[in-house]
Amino acid sequence: MLKLFQSIFGTGVQQGRHPESLVSAAIERAVDGTDSRLRALPGYKKQLHQSVMHAIDHVVALVDGIPAPTLAERSNYNTDLLLKALFASADRMQEVYGNDATLRDFLDGPGKGAERVFALLLAERVEKNVLGLELAGDMLRRDVPQVTVSFRNLRLVEPTVSEADVRRLLKKRAFDHLLTLALTRIAEFKTTRTDLIRQRDLLGRKLNALKQGGWSFDAVEGNQPEPDTLVAELQEIETELSKLGTDAGALQGRLDMIADTLEHAGQQLWSEEFVFYLDNMNIQRDEKDTTAHRIALQELHNARGARLAMLLVSLNPGELPRRESAVSAARRYLI
Secondary structure, eight states, rough: OOGGOOOOTTOEEEEBBBOOHHHHHHHEEEETTTTTTGGGGGHHHHHHHHHHHHHHHHHHHHHHTOOEEEOSSHHHHHHHHHHHHHHHHHHHHHHHHHHHHHHHHHHHTTTTSSSEEEEEEEEEEEEEEEEEEEEEEEEEEEEEEEEEEEEEEEEEEEEEESSHHHHHHHHHHHHHHHHHHHHHHHHHOOOOSSSHHHHHHHHHHHHHHHHHHTSSSSSSSOOOOHHHHHHHHHHHHHHHHHOOOOOOHHHHHHHHHHHHHHHHHHHHHEEEEEEEEEOSEEEEEEOOOOOEEEEEEEEETTSSSEEEEEEEEEEEEGGGGOOOOOHHHHHHHHH
């Protein structure tokens, strides 16, 4: 079960050029990430081979298509329109980075002492209809309908010390995200037999555990569990599933769902460029408005309707706010 948390993408993987070892590993990951009992089906590797290759091609192109990293530092804030749209101020930007649990864990662990960190910044774009002020010539108009744009739930994923590494990790996460979408389809499939309902519930638990382990782009609720805890939970689920036995018909249906999801990867997970025009207050304007700035933002979409703004960033850990120790916080509270 530990192999579920290992990467299947090495360095230098290119679209249309995949060693058979990668394809084979991806097939086994697709099975382990959904329902390992699929190995009971004869020819499961052959049935998944083409769709897995298609999915690999898609995620490689998807991640390689993300623009070069943005220098997300104080020195660049005032001149970078994307940073100004995402963050209300340079202080707010550094606060978001400093409070990001994933980045903190990385800097406390494998990234300790790193002088530069690369990561993917994700955020939810929110458009809100408001009534505001507007200057028309020399007259100030009130209660003018306006649309403001803001971003919430900003978070970093896959922090690492090089652009090549972050792209490799994102390819793995994108492939895994496709598997969670396939597992979602399987877990939601309506059934009436008691044993199949039990299987569905167990697969739903597995889906949640994998998401907690970073298998998708969805935000993790609460603190991310330790790997050993997730491994133990997943092993327990696999044991319970094995006790329920195998139904060739049901398993074949699940294999078909996985193959279909991977074969149509481009309809399951994709990116689009969203272009909008904002003034300095993040109010949408007509593109001909002299106060408007053209903002081109990449957004990640999936077949479940999720939509996340994304920006590959390069940041300097030395600029992050110093974290207060638990002892210092306790002393300050007691004084």
